[in-house]
Amino acid sequence: MTLRPDLAIIADHVAPGSRILDVGCGDGALMAALRDSKGVDARGLELDSANVAAAVSRGLSVIQGDADIDLADYPDASFDYAILSQTLQTARRPDVVxxxxxxxxxxxxxxxxNFAHWxxxxxxxxxxxxxxxxxxxxxxxxxxxxxxxxxEDFRAFVKARGIEVQGAWFLSGDQQTGSVQANLLAEHAVFKLGGVVRKD
Known part of the structure; x- marks a missing residue:
């Protein structure tokens, strides 16, 4: 199974055997790939009931829920990675999510x-x-x-909040492109984030 390009980047950078939560997991394609190739313990949260059914039929642990509401119920640091792919722009309160x-x-x-693509x-x-x-x-x-x-909106947002950017990848079509002029030339972006950098 071939993953969507942004999902393939994420899959390449997830450590084997880790515990992940895929928020807005769709039909579970990324979760299934990580389970099968890296032995990941994958859980999913998905709004669309048809996608939930498709993911469950793959033997995945996915529940129906809304990221804007249901993420608040998860305990702190309960996963090695939390993943939000192509979902940020659909959230009512992306800052809270x-x-x-x-x-x-x-x-x-x-x-x-990237809505600033040329x-x-x-x-x-x-x-x-x-x-x-x-x-x-x-x-x-x-x-x-x-x-x-x-x-550039996202870069400014994480900088203002002191969020550590551990990696960034940019896609033009299905191919990776450089970070120079990414705001103009990249159609999609993938960011890997760490915790909030505390300022003394």
Missing amino acids: LDHLLRVGRQAFVSFP RVRMSLLWGGRMPVTRLLPEQWFDTPNIHHVTI
């Missing part, structure tokens, strides 16, 4: 579409309309994306 993600996991992976900018500039692309296929009225985050 990220706080819980870093509380629940010793480390966190966050991936999201194709998005050109669609707005020349067409005057919200973009519809291969990676953002929904129309403005039926998109699940309610917070249009950019790479």
